[in-house]
Amino acid sequence: MFKWLDPYAKPQVLFATLLWWQRGLMPLSIVVLLLGTIWGLGFTPADYQQGDSYRIIHVHVPAAIWSMGVYAWMAIAAFIALVWQVKTAQWAIGAIAPIGAVYTLIALFTGAAWGKPMWGTWWVWDARLTSELILLFLFLGVMALQNAFADRQTGDKAAAVLAVVGVVNLPIIHYSVEWWNTLHQGATITKFAKPSMDPSMLWPLLICILGFALLFGALTCLRLRTAILQHEAHRPWVRQYVEEQQDAKL
């Protein structure tokens, strides 16, 4: 199964492919993000209820969506690493986790900045913000566990197990926080879900979501290449690459 994936398990082949992908994805994601934010900031009508503060949606919603998406991707890499003992998938976890943590941080930060004008306080124990906060703890847990070991291999494998355990717990945490929220506070004043939007507002949001996805791809390529170099430091092709980089700089 997945025989066509085999060459990418070899680090050197994967390294070259990732470099190629990164050169394409990085500029593309920047362009798409710029397009989406400028369109969303300047060229869409204000929301009749929230005025212009709703424009924060163009950063908050993609970050919130992709914080879950990144965790899912990390869990897939962890599952592949544990079940098929694919080394490159093990290294991907350490590469992806910080990106997910930053996305979650952005979602929390923009959620608070958006909540201030609406609810008057920076932090509200709203169901979505609370599960976003717990997701941040899960990401930080994976990162902390990965760096806690002297031996890099053990750290990667331990992080893989925690990522898989985390992804099993994610829906449970999400729905129990959702249930907890309705129990203690009743429905929050304004449903925090995406307000029903007419197309003119929807397009920039979709572009921003695509932009965040492309950026995630580009950053993963960059970070995974570093991880490959670190793990294969003793290989001759890495030594040669290091010399090339050194000469390129002189």
Place this chain on the structure above:
Amino acid sequence: MPSFNFTSFSDFLAMGGYGFFVWLSFGGSIGALLALGWYSKRQQQQFIQQQSGRAAREARVRQQQDREQV
């Protein structure tokens, strides 16, 4: 392309009174993403510096060993 929603640039900055929050969240997010990208790039460069340092150290050790054999 839909028309520009604000009359003037200063109006655009004010963002209907919510300028502080909107620009805070956009600035913060872009700042965080830039920091992540820069940090990852720096991590790679740091590794390359380390490795070339190591290669130089190994060369020195080998020279030392060759000198001893002679």
Place this chain on the structure above:
Amino acid sequence: MSHIAVFRATLERELKLLARQKADWVNPLLFFIIILTLFPLGVGAKPNLLREIAPGVIWIAALLSVLLGAERQFRQDYRDGVLEQLVAARAPLLGYSLAKIAAGWIGSGLPLILVSPLLALFLGLSAEALLAVVLTLLLGTPLLSLLSALGAALTLSADKGGILLALIILPLYIPLLIFASAAVEQAGFGLNYQAQLAVLAAMLCVALALVPIAVQKALKLNVG
């Protein structure tokens, strides 16, 4: 070499160790009681206030005391090399880890249940609330032991294991904390709390099925 033989041998051994090292189960218990005495001192001893915060306080204290006891669970065997030889002989680790988790529960979870009438005294719990506390502890502490054993197995060869164990496992305790304290709160108002207990039981069953496999995997990777 079957799982049952290893399970029985390990459980027997662990119970002997628990009997010989009283500190292993007395310390988490004292820790639990001390935390419970801190809250009235910190929050003020007004009876209705205490009764209101009692569910959360009891469960946070229980959660922390099980976590405290968990760190040493596999470390002793790892340091002595027992774990290394079990992995080398490909002995059935499932039996071993299940026995360890069961012994861990007996060491840290069971004493909490036995001491819970004391809580009724401390926090002025009504009879129904106390019954709810006992029931939720009965269902919840095995789940706590399972998850904390997973954390202990994951951070086995990590140098700064203690705090790291708490950092990676506490987020996984949150659903249990929510439903258990809600059940006790409902009981305080005299309402029925079967739903919450059912959810706790469901979580326990899922964890009982999945966590030992993860523990086994974590032990193997830490020894390698």
Place this chain on the structure above:
Amino acid sequence: MLLSARQLSCVRQDRVLFEQLDLQLHASEVLQIAGKNGAGKSSLLRILAGLCEPEDGEIYYQQLPLAQSADDYADNLCFIGHLAGVQPQLTALENLVFWRACFALKPADDWALLATLGLAGLEDIPCQQLSAGQQRRVSLARLWLTSAQIWILDEPFTALDQSAIAALTAHIAAHCSQGGAVLLTSHQPVDIPGYAVREFMLEYRW
């Protein structure tokens, strides 16, 4: 040929301990792995015992790669590493009972065995109160109970006195005569009565 390793390589903290290493272990043979400290002797032993995977290379147990033969290899292996594997709070007898359940050791008269190992009178006190050498003997007691053909011993002679070393070497000789194979590391010269000890030198790579 019982156990063979082809093109093994091992990396620890970005340092290549050994590369393209080939090794064979035949029945009724004693192989000693020698080398300076840090040369990777223990890592090599742990790889051969199947505790951790090598960076590259493959291990074959009776011409079958470990991926297929791991379970019967483990049944036929007795690994005693640096760590004694003895639980300090338990007595020597209790440790033996636990090992018997986990490693399917032969039932035997433990009291007599511990006496032959010079532990008479120390059988039922917690191992904590025994000296390092005595704890080492308790862990080596498994070699008298195991039916495994391959023994991998990481510095078995450390902390042992002359009488214990003599008992152990005699037991190894008896084991080899029944077709067993022993792979061990040791800093002192090893001489097994009646068997030439083949030495495998592991160079220290900077």
